[in-house]
Amino acid sequence: DADxxxxxxxxxxxxxxxxxxxxxxxxxxxxxxxxRQDPGLGxxxxxxxxxVKDINKGEISDxxxxxxxxxxxxxxxxxxxxxxxxxxxxxxxxxxxxGGLETQYFGPGTRLLVL
Amino acid sequence: RKEVExxxxxFNVPEGATVAFNCTYSNSASQSFFWYRQDCRKEPKxxxxxxxxxxxxxxxxxxxxxxxxxISLLIRDSKLSDSATYLCVVNKGTNAGKSTFGDxxxxxxxx
Numbered sequence: 001d002a003d004x005x006x007x008x009x010x011x012x013x014x015x016x017x018x019x020x021x022x023x024x025x026x027x028x029x030x031x032x033x034x035x036r037q038d039p040g041l042g043x044x045x046x047x048x049x050x051x052v053k054d055i056n057k058g059e060i061s062d063x064x065x066x067x068x069x070x071x072x073x074x075x076x077x078x079x080x081x082x083x084x085x086x087x088x089x090x091x092x093x094x095x096x097x098x099g100g101l102e103t104q105y106f107g108p109g110t111r112l113l114v115l
Numbered sequence: 116r117k118e119v120e121x122x123x124x125x126f127n128v129p130e131g132a133t134v135a136f137n138c139t140y141s142n143s144a145s146q147s148f149f150w151y152r153q154d155c156r157k158e159p160k161x162x163x164x165x166x167x168x169x170x171x172x173x174x175x176x177x178x179x180x181x182x183x184x185x186i187s188l189l190i191r192d193s194k195l196s197d198s199a200t201y202l203c204v205v206n207k208g209t210n211a212g213k214s215t216f217g218d219x220x221x222x223x224x225x226x
Contacts, residue, residue: 035216040123042202042216043159090158097164101147102206104214106158 003027004107006091012113013081021076021110023091031094032074033104034058034066036087043090049074081114088112116141119205121217129225132193136220138203139185148179148186149204153219159202162188193224 007022023032031050035043035058045058049068063085065077078085091107121138128134140148148165163170165177165186176189186205190197203217 040218042119042218044216045214088156099164099166101149101164103149103161103164104159106160108158109156111156 004091004093004105006089006107006110008110009108010111012115014115015080015082017081019078019081019112021078021089021091021112023074023076023107025072025074025091025093025105025107027093027095027105028071029093029095029105030071031102032068033092033094034064034074034076035090035092036060036085037090037109038087046076078112078114081112083114086112086114117218118142118215119203119217121201121203121220123218123220125221125223127223127225128193130193130195132224133189133191134193134222135187135189136201136203136222137185137187138205138217138220139183140203140205140215141184142205142207143181143184145184145205145207147206148177149206150175150177150186150188151202151204151216153200153202155200162201190222193222195224195226198222198224 004025033048034046047066067075089110092104094104150162151159152162153159169178174191178187200219200221202219207213
């Protein structure tokens with residue numbers, strides 16, 4: 001079984017609709033992240049959380065909100081979807097490894113299309 | 116100027132070739148550095164961390180040049196399975212909330 005899972009894997013929605021993307025992890029990590037990736041570009045951080053109820057804005061948080069009600073779950077919401085939110089969304093967890101380096105583990109991604 | 120810049124490629128090389136990618140970063144206070152591998156539209160996976168003294172993992176060698184603010188990845192004896200996009204990641208702090216991803220360099224290894 002995958003350690004970091006995302007649901008749904010694919011979603012088509014219309015402009016103005018509210019949608020939620022879910023992320024679950026069995027790795028026992030405290031830190032979780034949401035990124036988006038646009039074609040030909042790297043990942044950009046939307047929000048991150050270091051513990052339950054802890055929420056931090058990333059580079060591109062406008063238009064998004066998150067919820068961290070449990071260690072294993074981190075959900076991303078688009079309150080009113082717009083076409084330029086069409087992207088590939090990744091959830092990630094992380095751990096601090098030997099030497100203090102933080103390693104991230106990514107879920108399989110959610111492809112979102114906003115019409 | 117982007118915080119982290121990579122040559123997008125694509126790099127097209129024959130099997131067995133040696134190929135090198137560079138990644139430059141603009142923030143001199145950056146503290147940790149990584150290479151991730153991403154197969155087509157799949158999730159990124161850690162390839163290797165980059166240590167100040169340079170480090171090697173099999174056919175892969177990573178180096179850091181703080182003075183010139185770049186990191187490099189060298190792949191020796193390329194395999195078909197090395198075909199992927201390689202993402203450079205730079206952390207300004209000790210947590211990934213301060214990570215910046217490069218846009219990636221695409222490698223295609225051909226028979």
